[in-house]
Amino acid sequence: MSRYIVRRFVLLIPTLFGVTFLVFALMRFLPGDVVNSLLGTEATFSEEQRATLRRLLGLDQPIYVQYLDWLRSLARLDLGVSFRSSEPVLQMVIDRASVTIELALLSVIVSTVIAVPLGVITATHRGNKADVLAHFVGLVGLSIPSFWLAILLLLVTTLYIPWSPKLIWINPLDDPVQNLKQMVLPVIALSLSLVAVVMRMTRSSMLETLGQDYVRTARAKGLRERLVVLRHALRNALIPVVTVIGLQIGNLLGGAVVIEQIFGLPGIGSMILTAINQRDYPVVQGGVLFVAIAFLLINLCVDLLYVYIDPRIRY
Numbered sequence: 557m558s559r560y561i562v563r564r565f566v567l568l569i570p571t572l573f574g575v576t577f578l579v580f581a582l583m584r585f586l587p588g589d590v591v592n593s594l595l596g597t598e599a600t601f602s603e604e605q606r607a608t609l610r611r612l613l614g615l616d617q618p619i620y621v622q623y624l625d626w627l628r629s630l631a632r633l634d635l636g637v638s639f640r641s642s643e644p645v646l647q648m649v650i651d652r653a654s655v656t657i658e659l660a661l662l663s664v665i666v667s668t669v670i671a672v673p674l675g676v677i678t679a680t681h682r683g684n685k686a687d688v689l690a691h692f693v694g695l696v697g698l699s700i701p702s703f704w705l706a707i708l709l710l711l712v713t714t715l716y717i718p719w720s721p722k723l724i725w726i727n728p729l730d731d732p733v734q735n736l737k738q739m740v741l742p743v744i745a746l747s748l749s750l751v752a753v754v755m756r757m758t759r760s761s762m763l764e765t766l767g768q769d770y771v772r773t774a775r776a777k778g779l780r781e782r783l784v785v786l787r788h789a790l791r792n793a794l795i796p797v798v799t800v801i802g803l804q805i806g807n808l809l810g811g812a813v814v815i816e817q818i819f820g821l822p823g824i825g826s827m828i829l830t831a832i833n834q835r836d837y838p839v840v841q842g843g844v845l846f847v848a849i850a851f852l853l854i855n856l857c858v859d860l861l862y863v864y865i866d867p868r869i870r871y
Contacts, residue, residue: 636838675758697752802858
């Protein structure tokens, strides 16, 4: 197991190199640069002044030189400073990451608690009203975009319900109750599609598992149906479900940008989007690096979780 973990960590290095170089290069191929964003496009500043600012920011160097300089700083855990605010990027990422991680984890927990039991029920009661209703919920969840649902929830709670969350971020350490209230609508908006995906995967995996010989043997031995479903079928059906949940956590970390913008959450996604619009290269690079590392580590944790779910798996 330890050798497998070490090998996976070694494989993270070339993946991160590839991700960082692509982001580094693509940001510099975008029209305009941070100098135009800082100084504007008016003729107030001369070309000499703009060239001086580019030189101070290190943007006059070839792209490979800029990339190598950034890698050397990264080896010292220095992500640079924001071109706009001069804040350390590492501190910005740490401050914003807690918001995005909280949003993603709450969404995954809520969707898993709802979706897995629904998937089991629809698999064990195939063809009845509960199965039909769950299929309808799944189709609705897959069909409604999360950003549209977020706007609708915000509009309904503002106009028709005498309660709406504050759009100013409240740290959970300062006021956990208000923080959870603020997270209700964003979590609902993100969870609906995830409920549909996890429920359908759970149902499909359960149907396949319930047809296995060991399940029929357990029933033939006279075990109660509840015990057969929960102990023998569900545990063996969880591997594809856990895989989907792990992938969705990674997607939520990087894909919650619109939800964060709508509800005013200062997360990684909104930080990256703002930095892209402002051509703030160090902030974009630091934010994408965090998302890439988180995604790779989540995949590693999912692989290790397989061993706990199915003891027959060995690395």
